[in-house]
Amino acid sequence: ELPELTEDDPMAIGLGYKKDTATVDAATQPKHTADQRCDGCALYTSKSATAGACAIFPGKQVSASGWCSAYAKKS
Ligand code: SF4
Incomplete structure (x- = not known):
């Protein structure tokens, strides 16, 4: 099983990854909803x-309820 991506991983920080989309900061991630x-x-x-x-x-592995700035809506 793959290890869990942590929010303090350097790449996660770079892309603003959060394990819970509800905790994404609107000021720094204006495109997030x-x-x-x-x-x-x-x-x-x-x-x-x-x-x-x-x-x-x-x-x-990322959290099902997570988010990062590379988000692309599934079509
Ligand atoms: Fe989650 Fe998509 Fe970002 Fe991957 S690219 S961490 S699946 S929002």
């Missing part, structure tokens, strides 16, 4: 109900 979550992102592959793989963060 509350309905955006990793499990609704085109780069996400679900691995369980709560976590999945992300193409941006190879070798790590």
Whole structure:
């Protein structure tokens, strides 16, 4: 099982990753909206109900309820 991506990972910091989309700071991430979550992102592959793989963060799992600035809505 892949290790969990932590918010203090240097790449996570660079992309403003948060484990909970509700904690994203609107001032620093003006494009973020509350309905955006990793499990609704085109780069996400679900691995369980709560976590999945992300193409941006190879070798790590991101939170289903997470978010980062590379978010792209799943079509
Ligand atoms: Fe989550 Fe998408 Fe960012 Fe990956 S690219 S961390 S799935 S919002």
